Amino acid sequence: MKIHAEALLFDNDGTLISSMESVYRCWTRLAQEYGVTEAMASTDLHGRPAAEILAEVLPAEQVPEAVARIERLEVEDVAGGVVLLPGTKELLQKLPADRWAVVTSATRPLASARLHEVGIDFPTMIAANDITRGKPDPEPFLLAAERLGVDPARCVVFEDAPAGLASGRAAGMRTVALTTTHRADQLTADVVVPDLSAVSVQVTDDGVDITTEG
Template sequence: MKIQAEALLFDNDGTLISSMESVFRCWRRWAEEYGIAAEDFERVELHGRPAVEIIAELLPAEQIPGALKRIEQLEVEDVPGGVVVLAGTKELLTSLPMDRWAVVTSATRPLAEARLHEVGIDFPVMIAADDITRGKPHPEPFLLAAEKLGVDPARCVVFEDAPAGLESGRAAGMKTVALATTHDPAELVADLVVRDLSAVSAQAIEGGVEITTED
């Protein structure tokens, strides 16, 4: 299948890289520090959501700023050795013109940058939790990325592994490609579902990028 676009927008964790072991390790330590009962912690979805939203489900408002700083500290400190690049990521990104893609992540900028730098990925544009007022599944993160790249949202393709991120891309009026790296394909609503980025190739064309998928 071939898709033409002016820009490609990539989620980070679960799409370009994986830090899930680090994420669960750090959040469990954080929950213990804040005295959160195991059953309360287990019911909260961690993946693909801004930390501030997760914390708001577990702690009173006055504790959120300090708790947010603490989880970011724990996760940044855990980056060395806690991040792996996913199949196909570097091959795809190096084939793209630098002005035609962006990273759109629910992590804070310091954490997302640390994770990408750990695996040797440079990025032209990043939209992080620090840049937005409403996280995924709201369309704001992807709309802001399109604005930064100077591209019509309808001419963007979103690559995501999480249902909330795919919903965000759809709400922004963008085509979506789901990666079955962290969820069962049956849970993923997208224009196209692939196993990971190794099933995707791209080449620059006049005015944008042409994507070819194996799946």
């Protein structure tokens, strides 16, 4: 499939990188510390802000402290706990800085630490600190389009999680789903690919031509 866009918006964890081993290690420790191991066992951690996750299992007055705690745990666990997913570096190296952004549910310090660990320099990032409503709300992707100065309808979202894809669709953007963390039948998108190695780009005068292989 071929798509023309003015900007490419990438989720981070599960799309550009994988830190799932670190994530589960740190959240398991946090659950033990707060005595919510059983409640956390049925909680979806992927693609959601920490504050939203913790609000489901902790009293409201404990959430801010727990958010700060999980961020410390995850930042300290970055070294050796993050890997590039296939195709990431090759794709990003071809994109001009004003044509792409990272849109993540993680905080800016954590997302920055993870990307720097694997040698990725990002031009623009929308993180949990920048928004009031996380994915699946369209706010994160709409803000990224605004920062890049691009019409949302001219953006393409790359995501691995249902909530992120729903966010992109709600923002009026085309979507590319990666089956790095979910099965294809769990993902609703304009096109579904295994990972970014199935995506090629060619920069043009007015944007980027994207070719995908499912």
